[in-house]
Amino acid sequence: MMPLVHSLSADDEIFSVSVSHDGTRVAASYNDAIMIWDTHTGCRTLGPLKGHEYWVWSVAFSPDGRSLASGSSDNTIRIWDTETGTELLEPLNQHTDEVTLVLYSYAGTFLISGSDDHTVNIWDPYTGNLIGPPIDTGDRVSSVAISPDSTKIAIASFNNTLRIYDFATVSPILHDFTIHVCDAATGISIGNPFRGHTNVVTSVAFSPDCRYIASGSDDMMIILWDAVTGQICAEPLAGHSSGISAVVFTSEGSLLVSGSRDHSIKVWDVGAVIRRVELANGSNSIVTQRIDLEITSVMSLKDVVSRLTDWGCTDMSAELDWTSVGDYPISQGGFGDIYRCKLTDGHEVAVKTLRVYVDPDEQTRKSLKHAAREIYTWSKLKHPNVQPLLGLVVFREQVGMLATWEPNGNLPSYIERNRETDRCLLGAQIAEGLAYLHDLGVVHGDLKGVNVLVSKDEIAQLADFGNAVLREYTIQFSKTSTKHNISPRWTAPELFRGSKYSMEADVYALGMV
Structure with a gap:
């Protein structure tokens, strides 16, 4: 039904x-x-x-x-x-x-x-x-x-x-x-x-x-x-x-x-x-798709973005107003840095950089290929309670991912400013977004309050897929990247014992949210 x-x-x-x-x-x-x-x-x-x-x-x-x-x-x-x-x-x-x-x-x-x-x-x-x-x-x-x-x-x-x-x-x-x-x-x-x-x-x-x-x-x-x-x-x-x-x-x-x-x-x-x-x-889900991105040692980041564009992602280089880009990020984290920018039409966006660089190191190339697969996966997620990926750019020698800038901010800050908001409705929306990911075989892996944004229409959206895993593959950052830090309040007990991220761990984090 x-x-x-x-x-x-x-x-x-x-x-x-x-x-x-x-x-x-x-x-x-x-x-x-x-x-x-x-x-x-x-x-x-x-x-x-x-x-x-x-x-x-x-x-x-x-x-x-x-x-x-x-x-x-x-x-x-x-x-x-x-x-x-x-x-x-x-x-x-x-x-x-x-x-x-x-x-x-x-x-x-x-x-x-x-x-x-x-x-x-x-x-x-x-x-x-x-x-x-x-x-x-x-x-x-x-x-x-x-x-x-x-x-x-x-x-x-x-x-x-x-x-x-x-x-x-x-x-x-x-x-x-x-x-x-x-x-x-x-x-x-x-x-x-x-x-x-x-x-x-x-x-x-x-x-x-x-x-x-x-x-x-x-x-x-x-x-x-x-x-x-x-x-x-x-x-x-x-x-x-x-x-x-x-x-x-x-x-x-x-x-x-x-x-x-x-x-x-x-x-x-x-x-x-x-x-x-x-x-x-077993043929059409994101999980079961096999993507041969052919990441090689001679490919530049621009080549990688171009290859992802061939697979349906959008190259936003021409739409980004580069004069709006500040010198410093407004936020830094394990996933990368976040910059507040504008498109040429005035639409405000967040550019999230992925700390994976291209060099001859074989492990780095594998990391970039995994990252490309994750970006591809995010680009195919279409649900009201999952933040959509607008497109990609090569941003200061890194892969930049564009999403709509949400002025309401993340869930804790929004609730702090709006004490009378319907928390049950927001909770149900977060659960709907997570259920959607799990239906596709995607584990979020870092669900917590600050990784839930509230749109201008007051709709909760899951965001920050920096630690997301698929059943088949995941981002593994190279030695040049900042490792992901566990957030104890939201982390399922088994993860402290070395278990892998799982849908069950996501559900635990959902309860904590």
Whole structure:
């Protein structure tokens, strides 16, 4: 069963849900109102937004998250400011029947609407002007898809026709109890239908990496499928007490949001299920990946960063504002030094240097290869309660790792300044982050209060992976590096007797936190 992260309650049955591109907010429509929630805390942040005279059938965030479009049975479209809740334009009223669908182009340069008046309109979302004449669909519009380059549109109608303008990506809406995956260019079904629901399938969504499909149905169940094999990945997700009206993945794919006619929105941690599936398959987890980084004596640190970039890490050298770098670190530790810097766009970052140097010594080269593997591992960790690695730089003849600078600081200092904070919630978030690491076979190895940061959104994040170990390999610093010091308060007793770092020791440290 997929763990339930949040259950958000509304005042009536949910018609539509949309998740902001950064995954931090969920918008939903019910009756003639719209609400916005924080994805991670479950708290309402805006609404109800009122303006439509009748039911709001569809909502959609703009790609930058600053605006939200809504389509209603009052035949209008409204565009809202997601910070203030005010309407940015006069209602768009060119449709002559209910507006059942709204969505933004990938770049946010235009807005598409579908209606029961048998037309699809394309709008300029900044001026509210129509772009070109309406597209005649011949029947009520049931679904619209847009290609990533925002130049082609596919339109499905209730007369079972599909019209593709130029080229399109499309998932057809079916009126039976099965799901088909079709080739986007030919429309030909790929493989056999996905069978598992016992009532009409009302909503389907691909995960961002297109490896999984989530489906919602009037049977009140949500099913997670393997998109390639068509196999069900886990037990159906049960929690709604009425039919499912919408399912959507967050942009990073770790959470799934569902809306239902039972007046609720639920946020599910499908990432945990996916990790268990991949660990069971033994082929896709971080632990089981074999990385041949080919660290040689002739490679420079720049070459190492370049090789890691080839494996999916990001070289941030061009984005770092080198004029913002101070002469001295703001913190020093066994893992390395920490500098407070800025990117060229003004975003504050922490640069954590890794004290491993390149020289002809064979042990040093092995240490650098282990370090590179650890950096690669950190770069693949994607969870709200684990500090993300933004990228790498060669920083003063060392490997520098960039992460967001968190002004709230570490856990002890944050609690000292905010005595009334919800410590139980923070503790649960730390446990969620650690469980995520352990699901991937990663041992943190240095969990303690100062290695937990609190984000600007007051979310606890595990940080400082300087002593992290994988089941297969670990960083072993060379003689030029500062050794890791044990912190007695947080250290499991067996580590004092020479035992290796383990998940059990992490759990002990979690209890001490």
